[in-house]
Amino acid sequence: MTARDETVRPATPSGDRPAVRVALLGCGVVGTEVVRLLTTQAQDLAARVGAPLELVGVAVRDVDAPRDPVVDRALLTSDADGLVARADVVVEVVGGIEPARSLLLRAIEHGAAVVTANKALLAEDGPTLYQAADAAGVDLYFEAAVAGAIPLVRPVRESLTGDRVHRVLGIVNGTTNYVLDRMATEGMELADAVAEAQALGYAEADPTADVEGYDAAAKAAILASLAFHTRVSIDDVDRQGIMSVTADDVAWAARTGHVIKLLAIADRRTADDGRDGVQVRVHPALVPLTHPLAGVRGAFNAVFVEAEAAGELMFYGRGAGGAPTASAVLGDVVSAARHRVHGGRGPAESWYAALPVLPAESARTRYQVRLDVDDRPGVLAQVSAVLAEHGVSIEAVRQSPADGASTDEAPGVARLVITTHEAPEAALAATVAAIDDLASVRAVVSVLRVEGA
Secondary structure (H helix, E strand, C coil), rough: CCCHCCCCCEEEEEECCCCCEEEECCHHHHHHHHHHHHHCCHHHHHHHHHEEEEEEEHHHHHHHHCCCCHHHEEEEEEECHHHHCCCCEEECCEEEEEEHHHHHHHHHHHCEEECHHHHHHHHHHHHHHHHHHHHHHCCCCCHHHHHHCCCCCCHHHHHCCCCCCEEEEEECHHHHHHHEEEEEHHCCCCHHHHHHHHHHHCCCCCCCHHHHHHHHHHHHHHHHHHHCCCCHHHHHHCCCCCCCCCCHHHHHHCCCEEEEEEEEEEEECCCCCCCCEEEEEEEEEEEECHHHHHHCCCCCEEEEEEECCCEEEEEEEECCCCCHHHHHHHHHHHHHHHHHCCCCCCCCCCCCCCCEEEHHHHHHHEEEEEEEEECCCHHHHHHHHHHHHHCCCEEEEEEEEECCCCCCCCEEEEEEEEEECCCHHHHHHHHHHHHHHCCCEEEEEEEEEEEEC
C-alpha cells in the first residue's frame, strides 16, 4: 500500500487538504459496495467533503478469500485493532455484537468518527456507543442500520427535532414483506415463499432473524429511541414473527379487504394510570387495502411517521441490498468526514424524555378473530355475550357458508370472522380464551391485529 507521506492529494474546491483516512470493517456484500462507491466516486466525494477520502484498509476474517476485483487486495488485513487506530472515520459493516462493539469503542477511543449499519448492536447496547462518542467528541452515524437506502434516521433525529412525534408505523424488513407479498399474490405457503426469497438472495440461509421478527424489532427499538427521546432496547419490544401466518390467513385477509404485513409500531401514548409512555411492538397485522402500506410490494420498505405539526410523513424505498445500504453508509461517511475537515459535530444521543416503556398488554388496537363454530342458531349470540362481558365491542361480523348439511344432532361448521373496535390487548387475550372454552366453538383459527384503519 502507498505510504501516506507519498500519497498524491488532488486539489479540492476548498484547497489542498490532507485526506480523511477511512477504515472499513467487513467486506461482504455491503462492504464491497462501499469500496466500489469510494473508488468510482472518489472525485465527487472529495468535492463534497472538501478533502479526499483515502481508504487505508479493509479488515476481514480471511484475507485469502475470493473478492470482487474492485477490492484492492493490498488493502486487506486481519488486524482490525491496528486498522481502527490509524483511521479518521471507521465504517463497520460486520454485524453482530462482538467484535463489532469492541472495535467501535477502540476506534472512538482513538478519536475516529464511527459509521455503522449494525442494528443489532445499536438496539442492544447503543447507549454505550453514544456515551463513548460524546465523551470523545466524535460523530456516531447509523443511517444504514434501519431502512437501508431510505433516508429515515436523519429526518427523525434532526428534521423533526422541533416537532413532537406521536407514532412510527412501518414495514422495515424486506424479506418478510417479500414473503407475505408472494403469499398474497400467488397463494404460496409460507415455507415455499421463504425458500424462494432465499433463492433470490432476499433471505439468509438461516432466515430466523427475519421471519421471527428480530431484525424488525431491533429497527423498531432504534426508531422509538430517536422519535421519543427515550432509551429503548430490543428487549423492550413486544415481538411476534410471521411463522404462524398461513395461506388461509392471507386469503381471508383479502376477502375482508386487507393484506397482511409485518409491522414495526412505536407509539407515544398515555397509559390507563395517566402516565405518558412508549409502547413498541412488532407483529403481523391486517392493513386495509386503502392504506398506502398495503401497496408496498416485494422487498421494499415503507415507514409512516406521525408528528404533531408535520402530520403524516411517509418514507419509501429499498430497505436492503448491497448498493442501497452502501448509499446510506456513504452519506454518513461524507457527513463525518466534512466535520473532520471543516469542524462541527453530528447530533448526539437525545434521551432527555426518559419515558417509561409500557407493558405489551396495555396496547390498544383493533382485532380480527376467525372462529370455526357449530352451524346452528344461538352460537353468534353466545360469542357476542363473551365479547361484551370483557368489554370488547364488535365492529363487524362475517359468516361463510357452512360445510355440509347441518342437523341438531350433527351440526355443520360455520366460519365467523369478527372485527372488533379498539380494545386493550389484555382484554382481547381474556376474551379469546373465554371464547375458546365455549362448547359451540370448534377452534379459534386466528387472531390478527388490524392497523392503519
